[in-house]
Amino acid sequence: MKLWKTILAAAALALAASTSSFAARTDLVIGIPLEPPHLDPTAGAAAAIDEVLYANVFEGLTRIGPNGEVLPDLAESWAISDDGKVYTFKLHAGVKFHDGTDFNADDVKFSLDRARADNSVNAQKGLFAAIDKVDVVDPATVKVTLKNPQGSFLYNMGWGDAVMVAPESADTNKEKPVGTGPFKFQSWAKGSSITLVKSDNYWGAPVALDKAEFRIVPDAAAAVPALLSGDIQAFPFFDPDSVAQVKDDPRFKVVIGSTEGETILSINNKKPPFDKLQVRQAISYALDRKAIIDGASAGLGVPIGSHMSPANKDYVDLTGRYPHDVAKAKELLKEAGLENGFKATLKLPPPSYARLGGEIIASELRDVGIDLEIIPVEWAQWLDQVFTKKDYDLTIVSHTEPNDIDIYSRKDYYFNYDNPAFDKIIADLNLTSDEAKRKELLGQAQKILADDAVVGFLYELPKVGVWDAKLQGLWENAPIQANDLTKVKWSE
Amino acid sequence: MTAYLLKRLIIALATLVLASMVVFAVLEIIPGDPARLMLGLNASADQVEVLRNQMGLNAPLAIRYLHWAGGLLSLDFGRSYTYSVPVIDLVRERIVVSLPLALIALALSTIIAIPVGLYSASRRGRAGDAIAMGVTQFGVAVPNFWFALMLIYLFAVWLRLVPAGGFPGWSAGVWPALKSLLLPAVALALPQAAILARVARSALIEVLNEDYIRTARAKGLPYRAVLWRHALRNAMIPVLTILGLQFAFLLAGTIIIENVFYLPGLGRLVFQAITQRDLIVVESVVMLLVAAVIAVNLLVDLSYAVVDPRLRSRQ
Numbered sequence: 001m002k003l004w005k006t007i008l009a010a011a012a013l014a015l016a017a018s019t020s021s022f023a024a025r026t027d028l029v030i031g032i033p034l035e036p037p038h039l040d041p042t043a044g045a046a047a048a049i050d051e052v053l054y055a056n057v058f059e060g061l062t063r064i065g066p067n068g069e070v071l072p073d074l075a076e077s078w079a080i081s082d083d084g085k086v087y088t089f090k091l092h093a094g095v096k097f098h099d100g101t102d103f104n105a106d107d108v109k110f111s112l113d114r115a116r117a118d119n120s121v122n123a124q125k126g127l128f129a130a131i132d133k134v135d136v137v138d139p140a141t142v143k144v145t146l147k148n149p150q151g152s153f154l155y156n157m158g159w160g161d162a163v164m165v166a167p168e169s170a171d172t173n174k175e176k177p178v179g180t181g182p183f184k185f186q187s188w189a190k191g192s193s194i195t196l197v198k199s200d201n202y203w204g205a206p207v208a209l210d211k212a213e214f215r216i217v218p219d220a221a222a223a224v225p226a227l228l229s230g231d232i233q234a235f236p237f238f239d240p241d242s243v244a245q246v247k248d249d250p251r252f253k254v255v256i257g258s259t260e261g262e263t264i265l266s267i268n269n270k271k272p273p274f275d276k277l278q279v280r281q282a283i284s285y286a287l288d289r290k291a292i293i294d295g296a297s298a299g300l301g302v303p304i305g306s307h308m309s310p311a312n313k314d315y316v317d318l319t320g321r322y323p324h325d326v327a328k329a330k331e332l333l334k335e336a337g338l339e340n341g342f343k344a345t346l347k348l349p350p351p352s353y354a355r356l357g358g359e360i361i362a363s364e365l366r367d368v369g370i371d372l373e374i375i376p377v378e379w380a381q382w383l384d385q386v387f388t389k390k391d392y393d394l395t396i397v398s399h400t401e402p403n404d405i406d407i408y409s410r411k412d413y414y415f416n417y418d419n420p421a422f423d424k425i426i427a428d429l430n431l432t433s434d435e436a437k438r439k440e441l442l443g444q445a446q447k448i449l450a451d452d453a454v455v456g457f458l459y460e461l462p463k464v465g466v467w468d469a470k471l472q473g474l475w476e477n478a479p480i481q482a483n484d485l486t487k488v489k490w491s492e
Numbered sequence: 493m494t495a496y497l498l499k500r501l502i503i504a505l506a507t508l509v510l511a512s513m514v515v516f517a518v519l520e521i522i523p524g525d526p527a528r529l530m531l532g533l534n535a536s537a538d539q540v541e542v543l544r545n546q547m548g549l550n551a552p553l554a555i556r557y558l559h560w561a562g563g564l565l566s567l568d569f570g571r572s573y574t575y576s577v578p579v580i581d582l583v584r585e586r587i588v589v590s591l592p593l594a595l596i597a598l599a600l601s602t603i604i605a606i607p608v609g610l611y612s613a614s615r616r617g618r619a620g621d622a623i624a625m626g627v628t629q630f631g632v633a634v635p636n637f638w639f640a641l642m643l644i645y646l647f648a649v650w651l652r653l654v655p656a657g658g659f660p661g662w663s664a665g666v667w668p669a670l671k672s673l674l675l676p677a678v679a680l681a682l683p684q685a686a687i688l689a690r691v692a693r694s695a696l697i698e699v700l701n702e703d704y705i706r707t708a709r710a711k712g713l714p715y716r717a718v719l720w721r722h723a724l725r726n727a728m729i730p731v732l733t734i735l736g737l738q739f740a741f742l743l744a745g746t747i748i749i750e751n752v753f754y755l756p757g758l759g760r761l762v763f764q765a766i767t768q769r770d771l772i773v774v775e776s777v778v779m780l781l782v783a784a785v786i787a788v789n790l791l792v793d794l795s796y797a798v799v800d801p802r803l804r805s806r807q
Contacts, residue, residue: 121546
């Protein structure tokens with residue numbers, strides 16, 4: 001009898017223990033490949049900063065949604081003057097920073113003025129270039145006056161570089177970030193992990209997770225066992241080449257989405273013989289995008305024909321402009337007086353899309369008589385030689401900034417491309433807020449770039465996410481590089 | 493003995509000064525601008541210039557060297573460009589991972605290698621020796637990242653005895669921290685043990701051919717006693733030399749293993765700092781490592797004197 005009692009008690013205990021484990025988990029460990037150099041999104045270009053903090057710890061006046069749309073954030077609404085130059089933002093009431101101080105219009109003025117100041121080290125200072133002045137109307141209302149109408153202003157204010165910071169904590173955000181978001185910073189074990197916990201005084205809809213740890217896993221080979229052992233439950237940016245190892249495992253979900261990363265074969269447009277249109281067009285004809293995507297990106301990735309993401313609403317499909325045609329390429333080279341081919345260099349930065357893609361492109365260009373010498377470079381060298389000094393012929397790089405077609409109109413940009421007609425379109429675009437008109441201008445801009453074969457347009461970098469099948473709410477696409485955890489929860 | 497010590501010390505100091513110049517010069521020559529790296533593709537040239545000024549990168553080379561070297565003398569290692577915290581803080585966070593890892597690996601490697609070397613040497617040419625040497629040959633040849641991955645799949649994914657990687661920090665408790673260092677230590681130790689066992693074996697074989705060994709055997713000492721008391725002690729010098737080199741390697745040359753186990757060690761700090769052109773971190777950490785290597789070599793030199801009385805009396 002006594003034995004039975006013991007067994008029953010044990011069974012009851014076991015049952016209680018197992019039912020309590022049915023309650024949904026509230027913690028999450030996310031793997032990220034690169035460690036942020038610091039934790040201030042307004043003072044650095046490293047994507048890893050936003051991957052940890054955007055929408056989680058820091059918020060802006062507006063924000064970018066999962067599909068690239070502009071959503072209200074700390075500004076609950078806004079009014080735009082008829083001339084398109086004055087934006088009046090109405091701020092949410094009762095918003096507090098994680099250190100307990102109030103968020104109000106003064107903080108907005110401080111944040112925007114800081115970002116556009118002469119000594120600003122904001123990596124996207126250009127986002128604020130159109131701002132003429134910022135006025136505090138009352139604690140909940142702020143008026144931003146622009147020098148000229150700017151169609152993309154609300155979008156710009158949604159970038160991670162435009163988040164709101166407090167004067168009390170702005171200088172220490174690099175080490176101890178203080179924002180208004182649903183998660184607050186808890187700890188950073190350098191080289192190892194960054195931990196966020198739920199903020200109790202959040203103004204918006206509460207989040208489901210109590211704790212989120214971002215663990216730095218630099219080696220793609222280490223990511224698979226980390227998932228399999230359950231140590232890490234999500235890799236939102238997974239190595240495409242490792243997908244085969246987990247895609248048939250029912251415990252995991254493999255999600256292929258889009259990014260804003262146009263992967264291109266950049267061409268130095270001023271350097272002979274690349275200053276000849278026929279030569280650039282010959283290169284475009286020589287490229288076989290399908291083979292490049294298969295070899296450099298495990299077959300994932302969408303071909304592009306100009307500088308715009310196929311996921312963008314203003315995208316125009318120009319992939320048919322230069323079909324893979326070796327004969328045509330040779331003919332164009334002959335027209336350019338280069339029927340015997342020529343030699344050039346191809347500088348490749350470290351990412352595998354560049355290193356693997358470079359081998360394939362070199363062999364494809366060899367087929368039409370262009371003999372490429374491959375020069376692998378580090379990022380630091382690439383930025384120095386290619387990007388700053390423009391000492392290169394060809395290079396491969398993914399331009400991951402969203403909506404960045406305007407880079408082709410920038411003076412002194414490393415493409416060395418100069419076309420007044422294109423510049424005019426971008427200038428008009430900046431002054432236009434009407435959606436239909438913008439779409440038309442963007443269409444023209446894409447077409448000019450394709451016609452001029454400014455660079456070799458290859459493909460849109462895929463976003464490959466792998467996570468626990470029971471996990472919900474992580475972003476499928478990456479309209480900006482972020483890991484928004486506000487809607488993430490465990491099912492059951 | 494004092495003269496011997498003094499001479500070693502002076503050589504060590506001169507090496508340090510020379511190394512500081514070489515390290516600084518080499519790193520300043522390689523292309524790359526930390527300010528541009530931090531600001532990315534969208535920042536203007538003017539802005540990069542503003543940041544360069546803030547970071548103090550625009551001062552002349554000689555001034556910056558003197559500033560840095562002067563700081564080193566007062567144990568001020570400067571501030572990291574990218575992390576903007578004192579370099580010494582970064583090093584302190586990493587050394588608590590790298591040093592225990594190196595010590596565990598070194599201990600493991602010695603515990604495995606010496607008995608294997610003794611066993612093989614005493615059974616030279618026989619089956620046991622052939623098998624042991626075959627295994628060590630495999631240990632030397634196998635790439636350690638592959639070996640590490642096999643360990644992870646076996647002990648972390650399949651048996652779930654240890655985490656697949658990462659380091660919870662010593663604040664999480666001694667056992668969890670040690671547990672996460674166990675697999676990397678084994679992955680590091682086995683190839684080192686294989687090398688060490690082979691060195692120990694050939695050193696022992698050489699010693700076993702000496703006349704005094706025959707004398708010791710002839711006067712009736714048991715083989716085991718000859719091996720441990722006479723042979724091993726005389727074979728220690730090459731073994732200690734290799735151990736010294738291995739310690740220096742284990743402290744900072746473990747970047748591959750640190751990557752596979754995503755451990756926040758010194759190797760990864762240097763690697764990251766190089767890619768981000770955080771030159772001050774690279775320079776200071778490399779100098780610390782140079783100092784550590786010199787110190788270890790000094791210790792090894794001193795230990796020669798302990799195991800070999802002739803080195804003591806010669807001076």
